[in-house]
Amino acid sequence: MSEVSAKERVLCRVDEIPEGESRGFPPAPGGFTGLFAIRRGAAVHVYVNSCPHIGLPLDPAPDRFLDAKKQHIVCSAHGARFRIEDGECFSGPCYGESLEAVPVRIDAEGRVIVPADAGV
Template structure:
């Protein structure tokens, strides 16, 4: 079955995500099961692989528990790298200038869908 004829993959319900907060899910991305970070900003949701570009480790300090700086950046719990929440670019820390890998998502009918 091609991607264009398959059903959309639901990652979460929008109402289940905290506004200005993070949520962890797992999804198949390019054939591999991957941990994802969802970030809700009002009616928009952004998603990235839950993998720090510095050391390849998950960014959460405990499963699904993420750190957010006073400046509003996602912070890697392992090495303290800080990522801005528009595009996932590292703005400080050991991987400054690198970025989290974006995963395309969309919101339809109150559901967060992959792709």
């Protein structure tokens, strides 16, 4: 098993996020804002679960971050729409702003690993 440093946090295994779906994660210990991940093939995009408009969580229900076609991230509060690949808002009250992207790595065991302080 590969090492995970004290400055990192394991969110889950890649195969625990269904292909083309999203999954939310609680805040890190001592943090206030959770994270969410979206899987596209071998790629996993991770963002802080906070709309840049007024800071509300994006999901209306657990693990529901995507539109009906699963093509964009949607804020449940005001309908802002974001690109999955880079988190940029292309429609809604925060047009031109972006979600806070979180650096992510996938280790040899298929674990999704982020900095321990992400979302704090």
